[in-house]
Amino acid sequence: MRIANLQGRGAFVFGNDGAERAAEVAAVSGGRFGPDVAQIYAKWDEFKHWATTLTEAGMQAHSFQLDRTLLGAPSPAPRQVFAFGLNYRAHADESGFEPPEHLPPVFTKYISSFSGPDTTVVLPAGGNVDWEVELVVIIGRELHRVEPGAVWDAVAGLTVGQDISERVSQLRPPAPQFGLGKSFPGFSPQGPWLVTPDELANPDDLELGCSIDGEDVQKGRTSDLIFPVPQLISGLSHTVTLYPGDVVFTGTPAGVGVGREPQRFLQPGESLSSWIEGIGTLHQKFVAAK
Ligand code: ZN
Numbered sequence: 180m181r182i183a184n185l186q187g188r189g190a191f192v193f194g195n196d197g198a199e200r201a202a203e204v205a206a207v208s209g210g211r212f213g214p215d216v217a218q219i220y221a222k223w224d225e226f227k228h229w230a231t232t233l234t235e236a237g238m239q240a241h242s243f244q245l246d247r248t249l250l251g252a253p254s255p256a257p258r259q260v261f262a263f264g265l266n267y268r269a270h271a272d273e274s275g276f277e278p279p280e281h282l283p284p285v286f287t288k289y290i291s292s293f294s295g296p297d298t299t300v301v302l303p304a305g306g307n308v309d310w311e312v313e314l315v316v317i318i319g320r321e322l323h324r325v326e327p328g329a330v331w332d333a334v335a336g337l338t339v340g341q342d343i344s345e346r347v348s349q350l351r352p353p354a355p356q357f358g359l360g361k362s363f364p365g366f367s368p369q370g371p372w373l374v375t376p377d378e379l380a381n382p383d384d385l386e387l388g389c390s391i392d393g394e395d396v397q398k399g400r401t402s403d404l405i406f407p408v409p410q411l412i413s414g415l416s417h418t419v420t421l422y423p424g425d426v427v428f429t430g431t432p433a434g435v436g437v438g439r440e441p442q443r444f445l446q447p448g449e450s451l452s453s454w455i456e457g458i459g460t461l462h463q464k465f466v467a468a469k
Pocket of ligand 1: 262263264311313342428430431
């Protein structure tokens with residue numbers, strides 16, 4: 180099942196690549212779920228069970244052509260947002276750190292930086308703006324001290340995320356801080372929709388990557404995560420309580436601009452495409468600050 184946020188309203192997505200159709204969850208369910216997408220996560224287990232009784236024909240009756248310009252982040256107003264660093268060995272290497280033995284470093288991206296999948300992003304003046312394609316997990320159940328084996332069943336779904344990062348403000352002395360440098364407007368595009376784990380042949384092994392104007396800059400597989408999704412969410416839940424709709428950026432593979440020799444950052448006029456196998460693609464265009 181694929182669920183999109185269409186201007187704040189939850190919608191099923193179905194049909195083929197580039198010709199997707201959508202049907203509002205509230206319409207298909209006769210008002211039982213939705214219309215707000217957040218209301219669907221709040222009752223995720225009940226919703227997921229009900230959705231197993233649906234047929235594509237049942238959705239077709241309420242369907243319309245999907246307009247990607249109306250898409251927002253699949254979970255646009257989570258109670259909590261977590262983002263992990265250094266969760267791929269080759270990226271830890273290029274960042275000059277030892278790979279983590281315990282839970283990787285975690286920070287937040289403030290939700291004012293959230294956007295849908297297709298956007299124009301303003302490059303802050305004087306900044307060095309970098310790319311980080313990431314698998315994003317959306318939580319489907321309240322979790323505390325969950326074991327790894329129980330995690331996938333408690334995940335609502337997966338989506339594509341870009342952890343866009345301004346390195347000057349992130350790394351400025353006296354101590355690096357991640358939240359602000361990664362939370363300029365539009366710095367957390369996500370989408371194009373949520374895909375439930377059962378749709379994927381192996382949700383622990385997905386190819387992901389991104390390209391600038393068609394040139395591949397990152398390519399990896401989520402099977403190379405040092406802490407795969409079950410261990411990551413379990414580890415996080417041993418400290419905090421996770422809530423339905425919470426958003427977790429799981430870390431980026433190698434190939435970011437700050438780790439290159441010479442370093443490279445996004446320039447006005449450049450376009451970034453970020454994708455994950457079986458989920459979809461994000462499209463960001465970058466412009467100079469006025
Ligand atoms: Zn990141």
